[in-house]
Amino acid sequence: MAGHPNLVVTDDDGVQVITIDRPEAKNALTVAMRQRIEQVGREVDTDDAVDVIVLTAVDPVFSAGADIKEIVALGASLPPTNPGAALRSISKPVIASVNGACVTGGLELMLSCDIAIASDRARFADTHAKLGALPRWGMSALLPRAVGVAVAKEITATGAFVDAEQALRIGLVNHVVPHAELGARTAALCAAIVAGHQGAIRASIDLYDRGNGMVLEEALALEAEIGRAWTVDTSTFGQ
Numbered sequence: 001m002a003g004h005p006n007l008v009v010t011d012d013d014g015v016q017v018i019t020i021d022r023p024e025a026k027n028a029l030t031v032a033m034r035q036r037i038e039q040v041g042r043e044v045d046t047d048d049a050v051d052v053i054v055l056t057a058v059d060p061v062f063s064a065g066a067d068i069k070e071i072v073a074l075g076a077s078l079p080p081t082n083p084g085a086a087l088r089s090i091s092k093p094v095i096a097s098v099n100g101a102c103v104t105g106g107l108e109l110m111l112s113c114d115i116a117i118a119s120d121r122a123r124f125a126d127t128h129a130k131l132g133a134l135p136r137w138g139m140s141a142l143l144p145r146a147v148g149v150a151v152a153k154e155i156t157a158t159g160a161f162v163d164a165e166q167a168l169r170i171g172l173v174n175h176v177v178p179h180a181e182l183g184a185r186t187a188a189l190c191a192a193i194v195a196g197h198q199g200a201i202r203a204s205i206d207l208y209d210r211g212n213g214m215v216l217e218e219a220l221a222l223e224a225e226i227g228r229a230w231t232v233d234t235s236t237f238g239q
Contacts, residue, residue, distance in 0.1 A: 065105025
């Protein structure tokens with residue numbers, strides 16, 4: 001599949017940036033855009049020049065989620081897509097750099113990333129229930145893991161917006177920064193990751209993901225199992 005004009009993918013110094021560029025439609029994702037994210041998810045792990053992936057968008061919003069008008073128009077012919085699963089399948093760190101409103105499917109994409117950094121203009125909401133729909137890209141599993149079951153229930157049942165500072169307090173995002181600093185702070189976070197031992201970073205993230213939901217004894221056993229097979233790279237000692 002060729003690139004998509006509303007989903008721009010660029011590479012620079014070990015960082016691949018996926019930019020949603022459809023501001024006239026609140027950066028809603030068409031089928032073709034979702035398929036492009038799926039393609040990137042399939043290909044990026046085999047690209048040795050990429051160590052970290054950033055998902056961001058053109059101002060003023062991050063994403064309203066799937067394109068509802070297109071969904072209605074296509075009806076039963078709508079092809080299944082799951083860009084959230086595509087992001088979660090990537091073994092390399094994936095950062096959501098959230099520049100504005102992040103709603104429903106957009107929130108599912110953010111939750112499917114490993115780390116989220118948000119502009120102070122960002123707002124978050126789940127409107128699936130308001131639309132009479134159920135999530136399909138991971139919301140029901142990911143949101144309660146991020147903020148707790150009770151808070152997740154409130155966010156979904158009310159459809160109310162959560163502002164950036166509240167999102168930080170409840171653990172929905174890792175960082176909130178002034179809007180003008182979002183790009184620079186995201187770049188600094190990427191640089192810190194690129195400077196690390198990529199194999200160990202990816203293995204550690206995999207351990208966290210696989211251990212999530214396990215009882216403590218199972219998670220510790222998994223760590224011990226992986227650790228026994230791991231070869232320590234002593235060349236990095238002292239750096």
